Amino acid sequence: MTKTPCCERMGMRKGPWSDEEDQILISHIQTYGHGNWRALPKQAGLLRCGKSCRLRWKNYLRPDIKRGKFSDEEEDSIIKLHEILGNKWSTIAARLPGRTDNEVKNFWHTHLKKRVQKNKVQNANTSYSYNTLLDAQASDVSSVGEKSVISKYCLASTKEPNIVSPGFYNAISCDTLGENVGNHSSSQISEEMEFWYNVFIKSAQPS
Template sequence: MGRAPCCDKNGLKKGPWTPEEDQKLIDYIQLHGHGSWRTLPKNAGLQRCGKSCRLRWTNYLRPDIKRGRFSFEEEETIIQLHSVLGNKWSAIAARLPGRTDNEIKNYWNTHIRKRLLKMGIDPVTHSPRLDLLDLSSVFNSSLYTHQSHQLNLSRLLGLQQFVNPDVLRIASTLLSQQQSVAHQSEINQPDLVLQNLQVQNHQYIPQQLVQPSSSNIHQEIQNNCTTTTTTTATTTTTPTPACASALPCCDPFLNDQLVMQANLNQFQSNHTNFAYQNTSTTTTTSDHHQPNIWQDNNNACVGAAALPTDIAGGLSGLSSNCLGFYGSDQSSVIDPYRRIQVLTT
């Protein structure tokens, strides 16, 4: 049983604010400041709870609030900050003058999050959702040489920065076992292996896709969100529960998975190589005429050009959008727009 809602007490009013109520609140705060929100509504002659007054003021009536659509720069900032801060909306809002946490949260959930999903990017981790990919496409393509029924181990090793190392180890073990069995029985049947690998890889986060620790913001988050325990033997840093959402993890959003799987299926049928399709694009982060990568899936593939060829080839059956977006260097993780610039100059 949670605490009773404060507005249920004393029959206080709920729901949308009227212009008269707004004016009362504005007048009172301009004269006296908000002081104690608990006592404010009574003093201001409002039939509202203090919580409701505070929310109305901070999210709507405050004079320094900037209203209207988010600019491209604001959107870019939100994405960058979210990649580091996670769902710390108030922390993000603190770095966007005139925007409230509520506004940013709404904008994220209704605009940005959907765009990322459409591109095959996990909006929580800001990394490609490899856990949703069909690994059979990997093993049925260039990783697995059909003629010889042998696994291309060099290419498999090239995957290690994207795939759970345990999965790779199991993959190499099982496939080598299977190769010997298949060789004996002349049966090539990787299905059981792939089923196992798919499950194993489901929760894995590629390490190089974790944000770099060089930025001040990231350092701040590390300071805020981790507890360090030192023993005589080791020093371990663990995320505090409150900050778990800010750290890369795979959330089980089933709807998201359905959306992304649909997109990945589309990508697998539409994109069979990593060649950058739009090399004429030249852009800078300060150029207001730069193409909006959220609106163009092909533009989001630019990072793939920088992938090592063995990896790119090995992943030819995977979503080029997923891998291309962040590429393989750290800068692209924190700033996808700068990534475009780097690759096109």
């Protein structure tokens, strides 16, 4: 036995939005804002449930939404962020101005997921595995000596220019890394990381 959705119980409309409905919603929100989504449809005269209105506005009608093809930079950002955050689509989308969580999620499932999986399989066959990289945490930098962990990450990024190394980005985001690297200061670490990050990004761009 399945629960009847709220909009069906209340005789609300479902399915694709008409231009007229869009205009009503836009006009209402521009005039009154969207303080209470549940009350909005009634106030605006729409036969939709509040959730549906919220989703339509958030994913489609908002004026600051950037539509169209994802740029290479955006693709790279999604891949990197997904490595770190997992399926936190709203968090990922928050770092991509004008993109919605739904758009990012759809783009991931239709374009990036397969690509990343394919790259992971290829990577599993390389002698320098990402497990090795992930194992090289800040805590064992001291044991690496002069050949700091940075070199490891840089080596990996240049060897595998089409794949983002999770360890590489973890290292970039690790504020405490510098404290563990002998004569290197935090700012030196950051500069070096940034340098190799730029090298990596440039090498990953299609020519």
